[in-house]
Amino acid sequence: MRESNLTRLTVILKISIVTCFFILTTGCASNQPHHVDRNDPLESYNRVMYSINDTVDSAILKPVSQGYDFIMPLIVSKGISNFFSNLDDINVVLNDLLQFKLMQAVHDTSRFAINSTVGLLGVVDIASNYGFKKHNEDFGQTLGAWGLNTGPYIVLPLFGPSDLRDTIGLIGDNIYPNPIDYVDEISARKEFILTNAIDSRARLLGPEKIVDEAAFDEYTFVKDAYLQRRHDLVYDGDPPEKFDVFEE
Secondary structure (H helix, E strand, O other): OHHHHHHHHHHHHHHHHHHHHHHHHHHHHOOOOOOOEOOEOOHHHHHHHHHHHHHHHHHHHHHHHHHHHHHOOHHHHHHHHHHHHHHHHHHHHHHHHHOOOHHHHHHHHHHHHHHHHOOOOOOOOOHHHHOOOOOOOOHHHHHHHOOOOOOOEEEEOOOEEEEHHHHHHHHHHOOOOOHHHHOOOHHHHHHHHHHHHHHHHHOOHHHHHHHHHHOOOHHHHHHHHHHHHHHHHHOOOOOOOOOOOOOO
């Protein structure tokens, strides 16, 4: 498990280094004055990385996820999504505790216990039928609850939209134990990770159509939607009226 965690952290750290490199090179290459969005001071770099990510996605990830969505029966794909969502509840409970949401931690622990047993390892979301709804908590939100501002908006290589706080949170989330780390067979562990990635991308096919149809500037649309959603999550759906990522 420690080797798996170390590998994931190494990948994230490498991506962070590459991100810093692109930020520095893009900033040095840009000599013309332009308006700088206070929430997006790295826009020049971000737009380049967004374009790179979109190219990789269009060439590899999207076609694979479309094929997966086409051949996979709905009941099977739903079960796969439920399975990985159930594993995520472990991370949710840990962040409940870190945010001192004790009653929510009890709620989410109960949800995990019900789905892991009666729900056949989470394949069937039985708990939701009994009022144990899914919560969304991660270490980025925990840092926000502790009062840390988001910092600048950042588009990470492969990972996509983020900000400085959520990038730190991403590293924190990968320190937590993951049941997949206990799978001894390396090939099986990789299959779990790959399946989760493809299933997650396939679930974005629907919302992606909305972006394509509604967005005049897709980059700005995605940025604003990401920042607003993360802001809402930190405040559990009841954020202050004024929204500035540097003044949360």
